[in-house]
Amino acid sequence: MTIEKNTEGARAEWKLSGWLDTQSAPELEAALNELAPETEALTLDLAEVEYVSSAGLRQLVAAHKKLRGNLTLRNVSSEIQNVIRMTGLDRRLRIEA
Numbered sequence: 001m002t003i004e005k006n007t008e009g010a011r012a013e014w015k016l017s018g019w020l021d022t023q024s025a026p027e028l029e030a031a032l033n034e035l036a037p038e039t040e041a042l043t044l045d046l047a048e049v050e051y052v053s054s055a056g057l058r059q060l061v062a063a064h065k066k067l068r069g070n071l072t073l074r075n076v077s078s079e080i081q082n083v084i085r086m087t088g089l090d091r092r093l094r095i096e097a
Contacts, residue, residue, distance in 0.1 A: 001016060001023075001049075002017050003015070010040040011039070013044075014043070014045065015047070016028070016045065018050065019053075020049055020053065020059070021051060021052070021055055021056055022055040024056070025059045028056070029059055029062065032062065032063050035066070039067070040070055041067060041070040041071075042071050043071075043074055044063070046073055047077075052080050052083060057083070057084070061093075072096055074095075074097075076095050081095065
């Protein structure tokens with residue numbers, strides 16, 4: 001997985017690509033831990049994410065908690081939206097078209 005980071009003031013937008021799974025979840029966790037303390041909102045563009053495992057979902061929930069709900073998922077494929085919906089996380093995570 002690769003993460004392209006863009007930060008403007010207190011807002012960050014990251015573009016993820018590849019698989020968000022057991023192998024790559026620690027990379028996302030490390031990136032989240034390196035977020036500047038003044039970051040108030042994060043948007044994750046998942047247009048190029050092909051697969052999300054339970055480990056990946058766990059990191060999305062961790063990001064949601066860290067940012068006190070100010071996490072937005074953008075360009076989420078229908079397959080990944082289905083996984084999020086089946087786990088009930090669609091009630092917690094903000095998903096934009």
